[in-house]
Amino acid sequence: MAQQIELTDTVKESQLGQRLDQAIAELFSDFSRSRHKEWLLAGKVQVNGEVVTKARIKVMGGELITIQGELEDEERWEAQDIPLDIVYEDDDIIVINKPRDLVVHPGAGTPDGTVLNALLFHYPEIAEVPRAGIVHRLDKDTTGLMVVAKTVPAQTRLVRALQKRKITREYEAIAIGKMTAGGMIDQPIGRHSTKRTLMAVNITGKPAVTHYRVAEHFREHTRIRLRLESGRTHQIRVHMSYLQHPLLGDIAYGGRARIPKGASEELTEMIRRFDRQALHAAMLRFEHPTTKEEMEFHAPIPNDMVVMTQALRDDTKQNKEEYN
Structure with a gap:
């Protein structure tokens, strides 16, 4: 049906x-x-x-x-017992903290083992909601907060709120290079002209706006906080690459290892081994689709980013004279 x-x-x-x-x-x-x-x-x-x-x-x-x-019904997707980190839930919504290595929605190359399959297992009734209630997505290796709707009315209202930019999403990231100040990137994003699995700044693409501010300077990296106005595929990764400050670990968009001069062997190895984009959806704020209450959630920075941030911080302190 x-x-x-x-x-x-x-x-x-x-x-x-x-x-x-x-x-x-x-x-x-x-x-x-x-x-x-x-x-x-x-x-x-x-x-x-x-x-x-x-x-x-x-x-x-x-x-x-x-x-x-x-x-159409989503019955073709299989319910699978995959753990979910539930931050909040009620009769209308679920807020989850997504780990790395977990795709949100089945697709080409990933027929199962996704957040959607997990939702169908933990909440069988969510099969009645299109896309099992998924309102927005995170990339496979991006961690952090997502809101999911348990009912069709809740999903419709949340999707509408997202379209009207009434859902606030703030991200933590580590960018490559020395960024001096924050700003706004207003550049359309579309499919890459030759690499069809990637996106790119493209004049024929869809409008995309990302706001960013510098949170902490390191010798060859910068910790930043970002907010999205739009929600295009790979938006933050594409926009930061466009600025020539790709995210640490994001090989697909130019985030190859940059080693600070004179860095310790330990830090050098850590940077080279960081194997995902250093990006985390840290804060999510929206109006509850039923009660209209404003809700705000925070997800702690994952351990791999915490450890890397501290190592870059220590390296900067140890090389204070050169950095200044």
Whole structure:
């Protein structure tokens, strides 16, 4: 049995002149373009209360878009007994602290062993919610906080809040190089032109904004805190690479080992062996989808990043004269 889902949003003034299918793709980016097309052709899309099936009509800005869609059951995914670190849960939501080496959603090359499979095991009723309630994702080796919805209404409201930038996500990271100050990166992100599994800053991509501030300086690295306005695939990793300050351990985006001059053998080995992007979703703040209460959660920095940070800190102190 298919699940019913209702999506509502207003076309932004900045979307003036866009085709309807383009506007829908931006407003409801949690769903694929093929899904949007399917809903349009099936007469599931309304513009200001009138059913529209033509993708090519132009929007002017201010139109109310409503989609009364359907999503297939997720029964093809297997429930698996995979431990979950539950930070909070109630009748509507679950907040988890995701470890490294755990993919969020099954896909090409990872048919199971994911957060979704774990959710189906621990909460069998969540099979009734599209994508087992997953609202947003973290990369396989990125650790930290995720919110999951237990019901369709909760998921719909959380996805809408995410689209309207009402969910605050703050990350801790270690970047390569000496960063002098914080700032904002406002660069669109799309699929890499030749490496199809990677993303890149691309003028034809989707808008993406990342805010960052310097938390601590080291000799050849910088500890930073980041906040996302948008949620594009690999966004922080791509934007930091664009700044020429890729994340420590992020080989895919240029984060090759940089050893401070005269570093100890121990630190040199630690940097070379750090085998994931040094990125952690440390804080999550949002309005509860049912009670409307503002909720804020924090996840402690994982041990590998704590140990690395302390080693870089000690190295900086030991080489204070050179650093200054």
